[in-house]
Amino acid sequence: MASIPKSEYARRRKALMEQMEPNSIAILPAAAVYIRNRDVEHIYRQDSDFQYLSGFPEPEAVLALIPGREHGEYVLFCRERNPERELWDGHRAGQDGAISEYGADDAFPIGDIDDILPGLIEGRDRVYYALGTNQEFDRHLMEWINVIRSKASRGAQPPSEFVALNHLLHDMRLFKSAAELKVMRAAAAISVRAHIRAMQASRAGLHEYHLEAELDYEFRKGGAKMPAYGSIVAAGRNGCILHYQENDALLRNGDLVLIDAGCEIDCYASDITRTFPVNGTFSAEQKAIYELVLESQEAAFAEIGPGKHWNLAHEATVKVITAGLVRLGLLHGSVDELIASEAYKAFYMHRAGHWLGMDVHDVGEYKLGGEWRVLEPGMALTVEPGIYIATDNADVPKKWRGIGIRIEDDVVVTRKGCDILTEGLPRTVAEVEALMAAARTQAA
């Protein structure tokens, strides 16, 4: 299965350390284990920043990068080997494994961190750390700093500055390497198969969770440990609820199903939405709205490339959707005025996309110095326009109400424009209907 090679983690650490000011230390904690209920834990997912720099999959770990440290720049605190605990909970790398398998220069038991980390911080001018994202760890860090301060009269030197680590690290994460794109393409390919399987399985009388099960089957069979976010399987009017999660309603003849789901491979997300008819054939109204969303997505793709700023793709979707809604008689007036007054937001209330990477809504600034960011090769993003006609929208004829349609694909900016990572999944009305018709013929 595609994964990030060890050498890439080393390259990332080096790249970060090269950008840090002299005489500094960066500190990052691993994600905590969260209790689901009583003795049951949530499936463990490593913190994305910690994973990005280490590839180390265990909880109860802390990573420190200390450029120029004589005894090693990369220090990892982690759990000790423990045959009894490993019998119950599984393998631990231990300190030897942290060095031999994960490339740490130096490794210590996590239980010794209070004794050792203050000594590593002491004498450094700056601490790079994401203050405010992990309250418990913030408190620990302040305790370690206070240990150093308490020894100031004996010559100990506490750091004078805290620097937000996120600026450096998240800008690195925004630009995907060849290895990252390989993993993201692998995640996308599995998610494409999952969406195809759900379309093929759809029929009236099933429930939304039947289709969710088809998605999960392909995700797991492809080697994905989990979806990148809670799958949305929304039939009929549920498609108008943007983050619908119940997934337990009946699939009815004549309704659409909106599926927004993607798996995660080696901590990299995919994020795909397709909307298709439960029975395999779009009604005239469903088709009209679908083709408008598709036209807006095509217009967005054309605005994604080097030199084009982040918001151009969104603006393109707003123009196409507003003009289309006027054409269909769902909005009335001049397109420019309807855009200026944001009247389109009654139907299209979200943005056309977001950065995509280790987090489904990935890190990275959208504006720099107050201006929309200009796209560059290696940035990955989603393109996901939608139209949602509320069931209680009394301003539109009844035949349109309750239709919710989104089409979402994942792209990477290239030197010439953009590449679609989620290629191979039916997108046009004809492609969707043909795939579903073929599945019905086979089943009959």
Ligand code: GLY
């Ligand atoms: N699945 C979340 C989103 O599309 O942004």
Ligand code: MN
């Ligand atoms: Mn999505």
Ligand code: MN
């Ligand atoms: Mn998305």
